[in-house]
Amino acid sequence: MIALDEIDRAILRAMVAxxxxxAGALGRRLGLSQPAAWRRLKRLRAASVIxxxxxxxxxxxxxxxxxxxxxxxxxxxxxxxxxxxxxxxxAIPEVQTVEHVLGMYDYRLRxxxxxxxxxxxxxxxxIMTLPGVASLDANVLLSEERRPGPIG
Amino acid sequence: MIALDEIDRAILRAMVAxxxxxAGALGRRLGLSQPAAWRRLKRLRAASVIxxxxxxxxxxxxxxxxxxxxxxxxxxxxxxxxxxxxxxxxAIPEVQTVEHVLGMYDYRLRxxxxxxxxxxxxxxxxIMTLPGVASLDANVLLSEERRPGPIG
DNA sequence: CTTGAAAGAAGACCGCG
DNA sequence: CGCGGTCTTCTTTCAAG
Numbered sequence: 299m300i301a302l303d304e305i306d307r308a309i310l311r312a313m314v315a316x317x318x319x320x321a322g323a324l325g326r327r328l329g330l331s332q333p334a335a336w337r338r339l340k341r342l343r344a345a346s347v348i349x350x351x352x353x354x355x356x357x358x359x360x361x362x363x364x365x366x367x368x369x370x371x372x373x374x375x376x377x378x379x380x381x382x383x384x385x386x387x388x389a390i391p392e393v394q395t396v397e398h399v400l401g402m403y404d405y406r407l408r409x410x411x412x413x414x415x416x417x418x419x420x421x422x423x424x425i426m427t428l429p430g431v432a433s434l435d436a437n438v439l440l441s442e443e444r445r446p447g448p449i450g
Numbered sequence: 451m452i453a454l455d456e457i458d459r460a461i462l463r464a465m466v467a468x469x470x471x472x473a474g475a476l477g478r479r480l481g482l483s484q485p486a487a488w489r490r491l492k493r494l495r496a497a498s499v500i501x502x503x504x505x506x507x508x509x510x511x512x513x514x515x516x517x518x519x520x521x522x523x524x525x526x527x528x529x530x531x532x533x534x535x536x537x538x539x540x541a542i543p544e545v546q547t548v549e550h551v552l553g554m555y556d557y558r559l560r561x562x563x564x565x566x567x568x569x570x571x572x573x574x575x576x577i578m579t580l581p582g583v584a585s586l587d588a589n590v591l592l593s594e595e596r597r598p599g600p601i602g
Numbered sequence: 603c604t605t606g607a608a609a610g611a612a613g614a615c616c617g618c619g
Numbered sequence: 620c621g622c623g624g625t626c627t628t629c630t631t632t633c634a635a636g
Contacts, residue, residue, distance in 0.1 A: 300511065310507065317503040320610055334623050336612070349506040351469040355462065359452065359499045360601060367551065367558065369589075384595075394599040399519065401589035406519065410599060437521075437553035443536075447546040447562060449512060472631060483603060488633070 300345040305330070307450040309338055310347070314446045317351055362410040364417050365439035368425065369403040373432035380404075382429045390424045403435070452497040457482070459602040461490055462499070466598045469503055514562040516569050517591035520577065521555040525584035532556075534581045542576045555587070 302310075308328055313319055319327075325335035342348045357365065372379055380398075387396055387407065395408040409425070411417035425434070454462075460480055465471055477487035494500045509517065524531055532550075539548055539559065547560040561577070563569035577586070 302512070310505075310512075313505050314507065317505045321612090322610060331624055332610080333612075333625085336610090337622085340612090345511065347508055347511045349508050352504050352506050353462075353466050353469045354501040354504050355466065355599075355601075356499055356501050357599070359497065360454070360462075362600065367549070369554075388595065388597070391597075391600045394597055396595045396597070397519070398592040398594070399589040400592055402521075402587050403589055406589065435554050437551040437555055437558065440550040440552055442550070443540065443548040445540070445543075445546055445548070447507075447509070448514065448543045449507075473633095474631065484631080485603075485633075488631090492633090 300347060302347070302450065304450075306338060306342065306347075309335070309342070310449050311446075313339075313348070314449070357410050361412055364411045364413055366409050366411070366417060367437045367439065368407040368409060369435035369437075370405040370407060370428075370431055371433040372404040372430045374430055375404070379430045383431075386428050390420070392420045392424065452499065454499070454602070456602075458490060458494060458499075461487070461494070462601050463598075465491075465500070466601070509562050513564055516563045516565055518561050518563070518569060519589045519591065520559040520561060521587035521589075522557040522559060522580075522583055523585040524556040524582045526582055527556070531582045535583075538580050542572070544572050544576065 305328065309324060312324060312327060321336035321339060322332040324330075324339070325332050328335065330338075339348070357363075370383075372383060383405065384396065384398075387393055387405070390409075392409050392411055393407050394410055395406075397406040398404070399406050407425075409417070409420060411420050425431070457480065461476060464476055464479060473488035473491060474484040476482075476491070477484045480487065482490075491500070509515075522535075524535060535557065536548065536550075539545055539557070542561075544561050544563055545559050546562055547558075549558040550556070551558050559577075561569070561572060563572050577583070
């Protein structure tokens with residue numbers, strides 16, 4: 299755990315809104331010099347409060363027009379079964395996120411495909427052959443809004 | 451729609467692996483000059499194939515140790531009901547993503563909270579007061595893996 | 603592709619509480 | 620010592636030749 303003061307939180311708020319902000323511009327906005335702002339950023343990165351900068355690609359423009367969320371229940375819940383499932387699911391390129399979850403499902407997957415026929419192929423040849431899958435629920439993404447989320 | 455050649459896809463693959471890659475380093479890796487690589491990046495951004503750079507923060511280090519996925523079913527499904535729900539849900543800071551979805555649920559929400567008591571507060575005072583909610587399913591996040599996803 | 607000017611990154615060093 | 624400020628150097632960006 300690291301101690302974050304109000305300036306750190308202001309930096310995070312500004313950077314979440316615009317990740318390409320330079321250290322100089324950031325400092326100008328907060329009344330800090332460029333090196334001071336840069337040092338704070340470096341410190342936040344070192345403490346991995348800032349994990350990384352990720353590129354947000356438009357899947358549709360890449361030819362992947364279909365996104366489906368799958369809720370997966372695993373049949374035999376041994377430690378080995380979970381490991382087997384995770385290893386196998388990590389080898390499927392169409393799977394964007396694997397969430398290990400507690401509640402109605404055991405795993406939630408975000409899967410992309412070019413279109414519905416392509417999704418059927420992924421489902422039948424990839425997902426349904428995964429080890430230990432007892433049941434599947436599907437939801438097709440219509441639209442999505444991502445919000446900054448709380449900082450402090 | 452824009453036409454992407456093999457070089458564009460190589461650029462995207464390299465950039466999703468490391469979003470902080472400079473145009474110069476990118477060009478060196480692919481056998482392009484720095485301005486050539488930079489122009490390609492600019493073109494991909496202008497076509498919004500690359501939407502933006504997003505900062506990946508560690509919610510736990512910010513004091514938000516609990517992430518819950520909610521599956522929401524809306525009772526009265528008129529056009530107005532969906533708009534009302536979306537507007538109201540957008541005002542809750544703890545909601546990180548709102549996915550409008552087709553299938554077993556109508557919406558899927560990603561919600562963060564400091565701990566379980568804090569989550570109960572959000573659930574009772576924010577989520578359960580949303581207009582039109584007929585039923586809720588919850589799944590608590592244990593761990594998560596994000597993968598690059600397919601490019602071409 | 604090459605050049606070149608402006609901006610940003612990132613280090614060394616000093617001063618303050 | 621921790622933190623911010625200035626100065627300095629190297630790299631990167633980005634437009635123009």
